[in-house]
Amino acid sequence: MSPREAEAPIMTAQMKSESQGARWNLARLGSMREAGLIVIILALCIAMSFASPHFLTWGNFRAMLMSFSIEGIVVVGMTILLIVGGIDLSVGSVVAFSMVVSGALFLAGLDPWTASLIGIAVSALIGAVMGFFVTVVGLNHFITSLAAMVIVRGLCLIVTKGTPLSLFTLPPAFKAIGQGSFHGVPYVIIIFVVVVAVFDFLLRRATAFRKVFYTGSNEKAAQYSGIRTKQVKFWVTVLSSTLAGFAGVIYMSRFGAATPTFGAGMELNIIAAAVIGGASLNGGSGTIFGAILGMALLSVVTSSLILLDISVYWQDMIKGCILLAAVSIDHLLHRRKA
Amino acid sequence: MSTPILEISGVSKSFGAIKALTGIDFSLAPGEIHALCGENGAGKSTLMNIIAGVLQPDKGEIRIAGERTVIANPAAAQRLGIALVHQEIALCPDATVAENIFMPAINSRRAPLMNFRRLHAEAQKVMDLLAPIPVRTKVGDLSISNQQLVEIAKALTLDCRVLILDEPTAALTEPEAQRLFAIVRELRSRGISIIYISHRMAEIFSLCDRVTVFRDGRYVATDEIVSTTPDEVVRKMVGREIAQLYPDKLNEAPGRTLLKVSGLSDGERCFGVSLELRAGEILGIGGLIGSGRSEMAQTMCGLRSVAAGEVEIDGQPIRISCYADAVKAGLVYLSEDRKGSGVFLDMSIAANVSALDLGKLTGKLGLLDRRAETAQATELAKRLGVRMGGVGAAVSTLSGGNQQKVAIAKQLSVDPRVMVMDEPTRGIDVGAKAEIHRLLRELASRGVGIVVISSEMPELIGLCDRVLVVREGRVAGELAADELGEEAIIMLASGVQSNSHNARAQNVA
Incomplete structure (x- = not known):
């Protein structure tokens, strides 16, 4: 059957019988993707435990979790934004900006908690400005956030005059967020798990987030259902930046420093993780759990490469190949559906 | 009569279960303006797309100047001297009028570089036949009626033997339409054959030589314009039994x-x-x-x-x-474009049904009551007789009719x-x-x-x-x-x- 015929709005008997089968695939596609990722991650872990005695240790495991738990908070916002059909290239810059604004305010004499809240608020404001350009001016998310990425990075350099802020005077109570732990479990990991659990739950159950799926799945149909899709897109953009700002504050606590160049290139890793986890760049699909698994996969691969003593120069290339493979599988599955 | 320049015999075309054309005959004499009439969905556009190489017939044959021909793609149609002016405008909005007009010619040109001065001069010459639109303007900046004129000018530049105009006056003002008619007559006098698709009887009867009527994908009749009347043509277009109950x-x-x-x-x-x-x-x-x-x-x-x-x-x-x-x-509205704006194809039936009024299904904490959602969808789907695996299935798994029932269920959900x-x-x-x-x-x-x-x-x-x-x-x-x-x-x-x-x-x- 030629593609043109397949576009005809009529289902033939043959197509009907195919779609009967497709129902099972579709119903399980989401969970299949997550199950598949878990299998791949476990297989990698088992293989690695033979290859390196250091792999299956609590120390290494904790290091891996630590390495992606703060980024994981940013992934949550990115996934929701991808579901609505948007994208945010500015998250790396916003993480750094939140960090340097909070840090600079602290150095100016503000207590670190208030300084951090202001840092997060400023990040939300950046999201609101982007949301304005997307919904009112009518630019797309890609271009808007690309501009924001460059502008906000520039702001970081202006605020710090290009040099990292040393924050060793941060009070211990504040430093504990990023550096302390509760019965051996770092607070960072606890925060990460709570954020992921809350948003995963909300995304599945809350009415407000259901509108995100409607808008991303078919914006026109959402408008024809009385959903104010512009509002939805605006608030999701704000949410993504706010979570990036929150992550920035945690990084500040963890490093005891605010680096204006921090997080450059982070957005690509984050988008890759969400997409590997099943979020579609066309909007309408994605889960937080999947995105976190995508992040975990990338992290396990990185850790494996290090333990196997493979040159760091290989890391990016291999991560890129994983992304390409994941997106190809996604595309092939979706093409069958269309 | 001389050999027809274009002869269609026994052409059929189906899209899935729908028969768009059934054993269609059509013949176009050299140097005539031949009107093609039929209601929406009678199969006119499908036939034109077959002649222009966009679609392939399932059955039947096409003869060009007496020779059996397969028109494999639009480029082949152009080589055969067939030009189609679509009803919908298919121009590049960011390119200039001149570039658009000569797009087919540029496409078949072998020289590596463009001679813009010549391009503009020649484009302006063609364009001025219709209306004095400056050819350096971007097409996107023109009004719809002017874009339509550019579309026609584009067809005129092809060295064509058969020109198909699909509702060319739909977006034109009366003076523009009159200018177009003069040009169409001028083309006829040069020996070009024109297929003129239109709903407007006045145009057909002042411009065309013969008229062919299609109905429900079938050929009905071909008449000389001088020996028929608008009323008779309309009657042939619609004269059908209402078979459905x-x-x-x-x-x-x-x-x-x-x-x-x-x-x-x-x-x-x-x-x-x-x-x-x-x-x-x-x-x-x-x-x-x-x-x-x-x-x-x-x-x-x-x-x-x-x-x-x-x-x-x-x-x-x-x-x-x-x-x-x-x-x-x-007050609710059901969209005519089911897939484009009626349903959320990749979402579940239940989610589709509840899209119109989420508030009703939302609890105090802002959480969606999924049990109520499922109950509502199940009840409405049952009432409308939606054939499905369950309300959790994606709408894309349903047939067109059942998808439409889901769209209607969505509207009924708000009483x-x-x-x-x-x-x-x-x-x-x-x-x-x-x-x-x-x-x-x-x-x-x-x-x-x-x-x-x-x-x-x-x-x-x-x-x-x-x-x-x-x-x-x-x-x-x-x-x-x-x-x-x-x-x-x-x-x-x-x-x-x-x-x-x-x-x-x-x-x-």
């Missing part, structure tokens, strides 16, 4: 007024529309595609911005600034007072169609106001108690139950009876 019509006087629209305009596509809908009746809205039917309905429901006019529901004037306001007032259904049965099979018709009648008899917009004459006549016909954004006339007939609708829709009025309306548009 429709539910009984309203056999008592309709009740109170449910919906009253007065002087509604959006300032672009619909002007001064007034209508009234009473309890118990189904009001049909007919008109040609592009006549502004859908825009009218969308304006009513707050999906397009209202420039002037009022909408009343149950005697209460309502202020509609967005669709959510209309839904709140009990609407007035439902405006735009092409409620487009592209769905006969069985589901009859079910939807029965459902609409049942809803009407229970006091829900039903407005049905349809391109299908039998549907308007068989289902509706009263039909408004729209032409060029205005209500052209109203037909009561005893006046309903395909000819009457077509006459109003194409403006056969009042040509002078038609010409005026064109100038306004």
